[in-house]
Amino acid sequence: MPTRARQTVQQLTTTEAAVLALLAIEGERSGYDLLKLVEQAIAHVWSPARSGLYAVLPRLVAGGHASRRAVSQSTRPDKQLYRITRNGRVSLEAWLETVEPGARETFFLKLFVGKLTTPDVLLEHVAQFTADTEARLEGLRAIEPTNTDRDHDWFHRHLLLYGIERAEHDLAWAARVGRALRRGPR
Numbered sequence: 001m002p003t004r005a006r007q008t009v010q011q012l013t014t015t016e017a018a019v020l021a022l023l024a025i026e027g028e029r030s031g032y033d034l035l036k037l038v039e040q041a042i043a044h045v046w047s048p049a050r051s052g053l054y055a056v057l058p059r060l061v062a063g064g065h066a067s068r069r070a071v072s073q074s075t076r077p078d079k080q081l082y083r084i085t086r087n088g089r090v091s092l093e094a095w096l097e098t099v100e101p102g103a104r105e106t107f108f109l110k111l112f113v114g115k116l117t118t119p120d121v122l123l124e125h126v127a128q129f130t131a132d133t134e135a136r137l138e139g140l141r142a143i144e145p146t147n148t149d150r151d152h153d154w155f156h157r158h159l160l161l162y163g164i165e166r167a168e169h170d171l172a173w174a175a176r177v178g179r180a181l182r183r184g185p186r
Contacts, residue, residue: 010063010065010091011091011094011095012065012091012092012094012095013056014046014105014106014109015048015052015053015056016056016059016060016065017091017092017095017096017109018042018046018048018109018113019034019053019056019057019060019066020060020065020066020084020088020089020091020092021092021109021113021116022034022037022038022042023066023082023083023084023088024084024088024089024092024113024116025113025115025116027083028081028082028083029081029082030079030080030081030082031053031054031057031080031082034053034057034082035050035053038053042109042112045105045108045109045112046105046108046109046112057080057082060082060088061082063087064085064087064088065084065085065087065088065091065092066082066083066084066085066088067082067083067085068080068081068082068083069081069083092116093116093117096110096113096116096117096121097117097121099124099125099128100128101128101131101132102132104129104132107125107128107129110122110125111125111126111177119181119182119184122181123178123181123182126174126177126178126181127178129170129174130171130174130175130178133167133170133171133174134167134171136163136167137164137167137168137171140160140163140164140167141164143160144160144164147160
């Protein structure tokens, strides 16, 4: 029986994956263009330090996830443009499909670029987010009866209630997202 060689997929950092996702969505861009895209579109979900974004681009090229080409400019240094490669798309797809327990911000980023994967993959992420949030809510509710609402506990209670309300809100939001993903875009 013939065996196929398995392709090894390099695990991406969140910043590498976010940059590859932007390149997959927006096409060839310079580092400056990518920073502007982050500010205009994705910063409320993910925002790297400027130096972090610029540092990741050569790593993506060296790892075969992106290609780079120089464009001559008459009054400035050559502009470097980056494009996602086939290898980059494979690694990005693997990152998108990897469900990471407890990775709240990564979940939000994957949902934000959700058009790059399938609703079924996103539903797996929503299920993990829901499980994580239910566990967090259970822990907060276990603390609630021990809070005396006096002295230091009076102050602690405000944040405890905030955490409970936020978790309840997150669960309601996740349920709406799950329904929307099952229904599909309108």
